Amino acid sequence: MDSIQPKTFHDTPLSVLDLAPVNEGTEPTDSFKNSVELAQHVEQLGFNRYWLAEHHNMPGIASSATSVIMGHIAEKTSRIRVGAGGIMLPNHATLVIAEQFGTLESLYPERIDLGLGRAPGSDQATAYALRRTLNMSVEDFPMQVNELQDYFSDNPISRVKAVPGQGLSIPIWLLGSSDFSARLAAKKGLRFSFASHFAPAYTVPALNLYRENFQPSEELEKPYAMVGVNVIAADTDEHAQFIATSLQQQFLNLRRGRPTKLQPPIQDIESEWTPMELAAIKQSLDPRSTIIGDKEKVRKGLESFIAETQADEVIISSQIYNQADRLRSYEIIGELME
Template identity: 70%
Template sequence: MNTKRFQGTPLSVLDLAPINEGSTAAESFKNSVDLAQHVENWGFHRYWLAEHHNMPGIASSATSVIIGHIASATNHIRVGSGGIMLPNHATLVIAEQFGTLESLYPGRIDLGIGRAPGSDQATAFALRRTLHSRVEDFPLQLDELQAYFEVNPSARVRSFPGEGLNIPIWLLGSSDYSARLAAAKGLPFSFASHFAPEHTLAALKLYRDNFQPSDVLDKPYAMVGVNIFAADTEERAQWLATSQQQQFLSLRRGEPTQLKPPIDNIDEVWSPFEKAAIERSLDSRSTIIGTPDMVKEKLKSFIDETQADEVIVNSQVFHHEDRLRSYEIVADMME
């Protein structure tokens, strides 16, 4: 592994596979491959993709497929899901898919799972054909999934490939639910601070205070999400960040769009009420915008505050060259 660290902390990449306004999923996938190859060479630790549905600006709906595509185009960086929304799927199917991925790319695949639908209720129904599943069912699904990776010759249903493979399972969350479950199961935990910053510290405390050692981990391991918009000038970084702000605005209005290009004055687009709501989701602690020196200082403060074992960086930037440059600036800070 060529992993480098920022002040002792490994950094990873969350790619939401953005489809730019006027572009296509095919172009998004080309950009993802190029980004993955660059960040692998720059020393980032993981490259994760997230399951979303019915969202015209995100191309990673068939998450397992794009994970395989990225893994095939890289050499050693870990590739995984941030995450698979388990209630959308039969657990056997996920075990088989990730068993296949791990068989193709041994020692490189992560399986991060969440319990949200990754979309709206109508889309959840289209995926599941029922909305009868309950929150209480998620731990049972997790147990089923873990069982498929164990060797059990007496089981009536077994996962081939999958059985006997060591595929790290992570729990993902944006509230305290998955923090509690990850602690009880002794699993690594990834918190979505990049869109739920107000719950970050409470969820991490719950996870660490209640952690039960397991065969997987003997102590808690928390990865925390952060948005970074880094550029050579503060003005350009602020300008680049308006693409993500517009994306959050479209979601808030219930009108998801492709990722829009940056604009000069975001205040012309949103109301004061919308601005306040979006700034709560993209607050200055977990959304870092600025020059290399500014980003370095703010990222250090973020790690000091969260005591993150690892940080996963999302950079929802419209222009691919600017996106590469943002990650390159962060890479230059790593040792």
């Protein structure tokens, strides 16, 4: 494999990961309106992709029917790529996903991405409600990816055809927060996206595994890795630290096993957690992949993150309670892109 050319902030595309957050005091209807506004905003700012993630039984995340909200976002925008970051494939019949994404690609040609994960995106009870069985195992995920690729091929082996879907070129990404999907993406010659925005410690090892073991395929000649990062930007460092407390509360409530709607920011976050909880949250929200601050601090953080990971692309998550603050955060990042 050719040596990796050092990447810089200005030659690295930036994208958006949206969990369609449901704010305290609001309903999913409000979340979808906010997502449309944000998608249109970042499209104008020059961001590359707008991805939505599948989660279930989470009161603060409205993107459970991921392909449906993807269609809504694609309809309300014109250029930005719209994708799943990702579809949790074990939750679904592979044919259904092929048909859904074949439909999306037919409606919005050359704008649809399909990111695939192997986690349930929820707890076991919800996984059972989705699947009616928990017989699927980690070992089945590569088989499901093979099935999906077959449905999209020009000459599928299966007697069952995906209509629409067959013969369509839809980029497939494998998503992960460990080395499993890194190895599989390398073996199959697929694009890889790593969730360093909540699993920062494994980022560089997973990327190294992917790049070192990559096997070129018809879909991809050389490795392409996108890496997730939390960014909360504001006009002052103090305001950024304040609005970041919504993200911190979200992680704290998840750790306590009590997921909630996205909470408004608070002044004294330090009084909310125990020392053990603080240690765990600092591990998940590592400053290298959770960048909070004013424009200059965010610029330095992104430059450092890209230099460390040599990511081909960076996808940014910003769990911010106030929509005006959320729009401004991405606007500041857009100003840096210029």
